[in-house]
Amino acid sequence: MPKKVLIVFAHQSSGSFNAAAKNAAVEVLTAQGCTVEVSELYAMSFKATATAEDIKGDVKNAENFCYLEESKLAWEQGKLSDDITKEQTKLTEADLIIFQFPMYWFSVPAILKGWIDRVLTNGFAFSKEKRYSQGIFKDKKAMLSFTTGSLESMFSPTGINGDMNVTLWPLQNGILHYCGFQVLAPQIFWAPSSAAAEDRKSMLDSWRTRLQGLLEEKPLSFIPLDCFDEKAFQLKPDVHEKHSSQEFGLTVGIHLNKPLPPHSQMKAGC
Amino acid sequence: MPKKVLIVFAHQSSGSFNAAAKNAAVEVLTAQGCTVEVSELYAMSFKATATAEDIKGDVKNAENFCYLEESKLAWEQGKLSDDITKEQTKLTEADLIIFQFPMYWFSVPAILKGWIDRVLTNGFAFSKEKRYSQGIFKDKKAMLSFTTGSLESMFSPTGINGDMNVTLWPLQNGILHYCGFQVLAPQIFWAPSSAAAEDRKSMLDSWRTRLQGLLEEKPLSFIPLDCFDEKAFQLKPDVHEKHSSQEFGLTVGIHLNKPLPPHSQMKAGC
Numbered sequence: 001m002p003k004k005v006l007i008v009f010a011h012q013s014s015g016s017f018n019a020a021a022k023n024a025a026v027e028v029l030t031a032q033g034c035t036v037e038v039s040e041l042y043a044m045s046f047k048a049t050a051t052a053e054d055i056k057g058d059v060k061n062a063e064n065f066c067y068l069e070e071s072k073l074a075w076e077q078g079k080l081s082d083d084i085t086k087e088q089t090k091l092t093e094a095d096l097i098i099f100q101f102p103m104y105w106f107s108v109p110a111i112l113k114g115w116i117d118r119v120l121t122n123g124f125a126f127s128k129e130k131r132y133s134q135g136i137f138k139d140k141k142a143m144l145s146f147t148t149g150s151l152e153s154m155f156s157p158t159g160i161n162g163d164m165n166v167t168l169w170p171l172q173n174g175i176l177h178y179c180g181f182q183v184l185a186p187q188i189f190w191a192p193s194s195a196a197a198e199d200r201k202s203m204l205d206s207w208r209t210r211l212q213g214l215l216e217e218k219p220l221s222f223i224p225l226d227c228f229d230e231k232a233f234q235l236k237p238d239v240h241e242k243h244s245s246q247e248f249g250l251t252v253g254i255h256l257n258k259p260l261p262p263h264s265q266m267k268a269g270c
Numbered sequence: 271m272p273k274k275v276l277i278v279f280a281h282q283s284s285g286s287f288n289a290a291a292k293n294a295a296v297e298v299l300t301a302q303g304c305t306v307e308v309s310e311l312y313a314m315s316f317k318a319t320a321t322a323e324d325i326k327g328d329v330k331n332a333e334n335f336c337y338l339e340e341s342k343l344a345w346e347q348g349k350l351s352d353d354i355t356k357e358q359t360k361l362t363e364a365d366l367i368i369f370q371f372p373m374y375w376f377s378v379p380a381i382l383k384g385w386i387d388r389v390l391t392n393g394f395a396f397s398k399e400k401r402y403s404q405g406i407f408k409d410k411k412a413m414l415s416f417t418t419g420s421l422e423s424m425f426s427p428t429g430i431n432g433d434m435n436v437t438l439w440p441l442q443n444g445i446l447h448y449c450g451f452q453v454l455a456p457q458i459f460w461a462p463s464s465a466a467a468e469d470r471k472s473m474l475d476s477w478r479t480r481l482q483g484l485l486e487e488k489p490l491s492f493i494p495l496d497c498f499d500e501k502a503f504q505l506k507p508d509v510h511e512k513h514s515s516q517e518f519g520l521t522v523g524i525h526l527n528k529p530l531p532p533h534s535q536m537k538a539g540c
Contacts, residue, residue, distance in 0.1 A: 162523015
């Protein structure tokens with residue numbers, strides 16, 4: 001069956017390197033028979049802020065408004081605003097989501113954070129029972145594809161920005177894997193704005209090559225939910241013990257007083 | 271001289287725990303003789319998205335709009351939009367900035383990310399020469415004060431969300447310290463919405479106690495800029511060597527193939 005891909009695109013300009021990366025994805029994936037949908041957040045003037053206006057009609061507790069609870073209720077009752085519902089429908093239909101953006105301040109731009117805050121509604125995208133490896137979107141794949149302003153050396157474990165694996169953890173574990181997505185290795189375009197035209201072209205060429213086999217790629221490894229107890233969500237003693245003779249910690253987040261496993265947020269099979 | 275404090279507040283509701291934490295800060299710091307200004311982002315309907323409308327008049331390159339460059343130019347020419355300029359003036363005058371927010375998706379809510387993306391303009395808040403320990407705001411302090419939905423155990427180095435130190439790195443190193451701020455230890459209110467009223471009260475009491483001495487607190491440690499070379503921004507070999515016999519890495523980001531230093535993003539003196 002042909003696959004459906006959703007690209008959530010967060011750059012202001014159609015002349016940007018990010019736009020070229022997005023266009024390459026549309027082109028290569030479409031040529032493979034995929035249906036590709038693009039949410040162009042700036043062109044859509046996508047609302048970034050999570051407010052009571054996201055809920056049609058009255059909220060439950062206006063005095064002490066809690067977005068997490070109110071949006072859950074609105075989702076259950078079909079009362080979420082149309083712009084959110086539309087994105088949720090796209091997400092439900094997609095087999096793979098690609099987030100294409102320029103890294104702003106070690107994270108996603110606010111407009112994309114707004115998509116995450118508003119579209120990944122409590123109940124729709126996760127629940128207390130359904131998260132991480134048991135997450136709602138465990139049959140879907142997702143990945144980050146982004147440009148940096150900094151050189152690659154600055155984001156190494158001995159570079160001034162620190163290890164890129166650390167910076168990716170809150171995004172890849174805390175958002176994507178939290179909702180259950182199988183997370184494909186990120187596509188990082190290192191500092192294209194400081195690169196020569198020829199190097200920018202070769203970055204895009206290598207992205208095109210990767211896109212050919214993207215849907216068959218193995219995802220990054222995360223620790224299965226059942227390795228944690230159900231009350232405090234702490235690693236079970238037997239997993240801890242089984243890992244005690246290993247050289248590296250389990251992940252960037254769960255390091256067991258050991259060195260971090262190199263590249264765990266950057267390459268599959270780490 | 272009396273100190274000036276800016277609180278950047280990002281919760282929708284004046285009845286929330288976050289509002290109570292913000293009010294406690296206003297009250298205790300004012301009682302100490304500080305002048306406290308609050309930017310209530312939701313009440314201000316603060317624009318979160320970084321667009322060409324942030325620049326008065328024509329942009330330099332509309333075809334290939336680059337926010338980082340265009341906003342730098344607009345700042346130099348006094349052409350940034352009034353809402354940005356107003357926040358920049360508040361920031362310039364402040365000795366301490368407190369960011370008060372509920373953690374959304376392992377990070378700040380989009381409206382606060384928008385404040386960061388738009389107010390910390392290239393040139394105003396950092397430059398290639400002036401960043402990290404040589405950063406523009408090195409005589410100012412800043413801190414995160416936030417609520418979580420997750421329990422503290424879930425954000426431990428053996429918990430399912432991973433080590434909170436890892437999650438804080440992009441925010442504290444990548445934003446605050448990048449601009450030069452001396453970063454005070456974060457104030458973390460663990461899952462107040464799941465806590466008993468009595469426990470919520472004691473969280474606020476302990477915040478009030480901390481606020482009494484907040485301005486005298488020592489900041490978190492980060493590695494000085496001159497420990498890195500000036501080209502690739504890699505740790506200099508002598509620093510690397512000097513640290514080779516130590517038990518832990520230097521920071522969460524720069525770990526030298528060693529275990530992470532515990533609490534480096536949570537407590538001063540680590």
